[in-house]
Structures are given as structure tokens and as C-alpha cells.
Amino acid sequence: MAAVRRHFCPIFPTHGISRIWCWRAWRSGQAAAIRHNLPMFARMLLVWLVVMNLGVLAWWALHRPLLAESGAQVDPSIPRLELLQASGDIARAQPQVPGQAQLQALQPQVDVTASTAQGESSVCASFGPFAEASQANAAAASLRGIGAKVKLRQAPGSHRGYNVQLPPLASAAEANAMAARLRAAGFNDLVVIKQGEQQNGIALGRFGSEENARRHQTALRAKGFRAQLLPNTSGSRFWLDAEAPAGFNAAAQRRAINAPGVQNIRCS
Structure with missing residues (x-):
């Protein structure tokens, strides 16, 4: 508004009564403009009210009334529910409970023969x-x-390596004499067998591989001893x-x- 006043009063002096008169004239002009446009505002309000009323009337005239019943389609083959009015109707509507004989007839028959055979397995x-x-x-x-x-x-029995030994001799004395000869030849790792199928024989070592067992057998035979190579198996x-x-x-x-x-x- 200050800018409008400066634009309206540029020719008047900036001080004194002339400036005050300028402001009063500007305000009186604004009031006159309002009084001139007031009838136009009244006519616009009247037109707006008429349009609103016409819209309400059109809505009441054109709207569809609410349906009294639901529009869902029901299959005519489905029976409708009916209320039982009397106790006699209720009694007649109760389902009949099958008797004990009927229940036994409905139970599945169990194959007794199959169960007995299974139990005797x-x-x-x-x-x-x-x-x-x-x-x-x-x-x-x-x-x-x-x-x-x-x-x-x-x-x-299972296989567990190889034994190098001398076959059984005729007596324990011969076995001990042979053991003395073996020790003199440098074979000190030996055992004279005292009992069993190999009694009076001489065990000269047990080896896990056949190669080592044959190498030891060859060394014994080179010295003149009849060493044998036997697989070592556990008992039955x-x-x-x-x-x-x-x-x-x-x-x-x-x-x-x-x-x-x-x-x-x-x-x-």
C-alpha cells in the first residue's frame, strides 16, 4: 500500500498539509470503488446460491433408490433354511444315532490271519x-x-604276515642243538617251540611283508639251514x-x- 501511495502522490510535496490531503484523497477513492462494486458482489453470490440449489435438485431427481434386497444370485437348487417352530418339529429333525450293532457293522474287518502270521514271525x-x-x-x-x-x-582266520621257521625236529634235544648252531651262525633272534603242532620246531622271525620274510629265508639257507616260509594266519x-x-x-x-x-x- 505504501508503494501505491508513493505512485499516487508523486507531484505533491513531501511535507506539510498537502501530503496529508493526498492520503485522504486516496482513501476516499478506495471507499468509492468499494461502494461502486458492492452490487456486483451481491449478484455473484446470488448466482452461486442458485447454481448450488439447482445441483441439489438434480441429484435428488436423478439418483437411484437403494435396493430393498441384495442383488446376489442364489442357486435355486440350494434349499432354504427354515426355522422349526415347535418342539415336535425339533425332535423330528434330530438325526438318528446308529445302534451298537450298526456301528460294529461299519467298522472295518481286520484280517486276523495276517496279524497272527505277522506276530509269529x-x-x-x-x-x-x-x-x-x-x-x-x-x-x-x-x-x-x-x-x-x-x-x-x-x-x-585272517592273514597276518609271514613266519620264517625250521620244521619240527625229532626231539627237544635235537631242537636245542639246532638252536645252538643257529646262534653260532649269527641268528640270535629265535625261539624253540615247546608245544602245539610245530613242537620242537624253531621260530626264526615274523615279518609283515613277504619280501622281508624271503630275504631272511635266503640268508638262512645260505648258511645251510632249511628255513621255511609260512603265512601267519589267526585261528578260526x-x-x-x-x-x-x-x-x-x-x-x-x-x-x-x-x-x-x-x-x-x-x-x-
């Missing part, structure tokens, strides 16, 4: 290995006492293959017969 296990046949026979007798069928099975092992009725506890029976181990096997 055998249990098979293998106990061992036993180092001695006498131990295996004693354990087999215990298993047979509880109704098990037992078969004794012998497994060959004995197993008990048992077939027992259902309910047989193989782990408990292993402890009862003092078996080194037990394995489940397929029944033949």
Missing part, C-alpha cells in the same frame, strides 16, 4: 565270534534251551546263527551266553 541273529569251539558249543546249548534253532558256523572263529520265536531279545541273550557280539541276519 521269527527273529534271526548271529552270535560270535568265539575263539574256541567249546565256547561256541556251550553258548549253542543255552540258546537251544530257550527254543532257538542254532547252527554252528566256522569262519577261516566260530559263529552261532540262531532262529528264535518272536519276542526274542538278541542283546539280552548275548550277555547271557557271554558272546563277544551279535548281528541281526535275514531268516532263511
